[in-house]
Amino acid sequence: MQPSTPKRDFWRGMRDGAPFILVIIPFGGLFGVVATEAGLNVFEALTFSIVVIAGAAQFTALQLMVEDVPLLIVLISALAVNLRMAMYSAALTPHLGAAPVWQRALCAYFTIDQSFATSQLTFEREPDLPVANKVAYFLGTALAVSPLWWVATVVGALLGKSVPEWMALDFAIPITFLALLTPMLRTLPHVIAALVSIVVALVFAFLPYNLGLLVAGVAAMMAGAEAERRLTRRAAA
Amino acid sequence: MITTVEIWVAIIVIGLGSFLLRFSFTGLVGGRNLPAWVLRHLRYTAVALLPGLVAPLVVWPAATGGTPDAPRMVAAAATILVGLATRNVLAAIGAGAAGLYLTPYLVG
Numbered sequence: 001m002q003p004s005t006p007k008r009d010f011w012r013g014m015r016d017g018a019p020f021i022l023v024i025i026p027f028g029g030l031f032g033v034v035a036t037e038a039g040l041n042v043f044e045a046l047t048f049s050i051v052v053i054a055g056a057a058q059f060t061a062l063q064l065m066v067e068d069v070p071l072l073i074v075l076i077s078a079l080a081v082n083l084r085m086a087m088y089s090a091a092l093t094p095h096l097g098a099a100p101v102w103q104r105a106l107c108a109y110f111t112i113d114q115s116f117a118t119s120q121l122t123f124e125r126e127p128d129l130p131v132a133n134k135v136a137y138f139l140g141t142a143l144a145v146s147p148l149w150w151v152a153t154v155v156g157a158l159l160g161k162s163v164p165e166w167m168a169l170d171f172a173i174p175i176t177f178l179a180l181l182t183p184m185l186r187t188l189p190h191v192i193a194a195l196v197s198i199v200v201a202l203v204f205a206f207l208p209y210n211l212g213l214l215v216a217g218v219a220a221m222m223a224g225a226e227a228e229r230r231l232t233r234r235a236a237a
Numbered sequence: 238m239i240t241t242v243e244i245w246v247a248i249i250v251i252g253l254g255s256f257l258l259r260f261s262f263t264g265l266v267g268g269r270n271l272p273a274w275v276l277r278h279l280r281y282t283a284v285a286l287l288p289g290l291v292a293p294l295v296v297w298p299a300a301t302g303g304t305p306d307a308p309r310m311v312a313a314a315a316t317i318l319v320g321l322a323t324r325n326v327l328a329a330i331g332a333g334a335a336g337l338y339l340t341p342y343l344v345g
Contacts, residue, residue, distance in 0.1 A: 075246075084290075105264070108259040193281040223281075224280070
């Protein structure tokens with residue numbers, strides 16, 4: 001097979017990230033609506049989406065500010081919700097770490113659930129892809145959705161009224177992530193990690209600030225790594 | 238009531254903090270090689286976080302006030318099954334959407 005160019009991988013990233021457009025538009029629109037209801041003007045809502053570029057953290061911050069929670073708690077909570085981004089950064093390091101610092105910074109800015117999930121799936125399938133191609137692919141997955149996140153925020157803020165409830169748009173998010181997740185279950189350790197993640201996340205769901213997810217993430221990573229270690233040792237014996 | 242100052246402090250601090258989290262490992266570790274045991278854990282980051290992110294949304298959807306809801310359960314199951322069978326992301330999303338919108342009619 002002919003080696004791919006970064007340009008071609010950028011477009012491939014955009015194509016692979018495209019299914020998330022179905023999610024990003026209603027989600028961004030909803031943020032615009034909620035922001036307007038909380039008293040933000042269109043410019044403030046858009047700046048929020050451009051500077052923070054993380055739906056869950058943005059919703060958390062707005063929700064708590066509306067409830068008149070002290071600002072310091074608002075900031076800590078929103079950042080706690082985004083702690084998983086540090087884990088994403090760690091997982092991306094073997095793939096993007098060798099890139100020039102400005103490219104790494106650009107990828108860091110565009111690290112969202114969707115770009116991470118799409119890229120990680122491809123990088124695992126094609127570990128030998130050159131780093132320039134991986135950067136291009138990653139930015140493609142991000143640019144398939146991020147600009148629409150900003151546009152949808154503005155549209156939502158301008159319309160300021162909710163989408164009809166029967167559409168159950170809240171559920172577009174779980175469905176797209178589940179669809180992306182199933183191809184990742186390639187080996188027994190991956191399946192074990194996923195099951196541990198579900199169980200621990202549900203058991204620790206009572207923890208505030210989304211911390212249950214972080215507990216689940218750490219436990220599931222350890223379970224996956226340990227399962228892999230035992231299976232390799234058994235195969236070697 | 239949220240003041241303008243509060244909004245801008247929130248935007249700037251959360252934005253900056255989120256960037257530092259996102260840049261933490263790619264920025265500091267960069268091209269250096271990580272030990273094998275660290276890499277072994279990192280291989281499972283995606284399957285360790287995404288199911289945990291989705292599970293509470295499936296079991297206790299915010300839209301129903303946290304009450305488990307048949308269409309959402311069916312949609313999740315259909316997405317997983319079709320995803321496993323076809324390994325095709327779009328087919329899985331289609332199955333999930335079909336489950337979500339058709340279940341109310343089938344159950345009545």
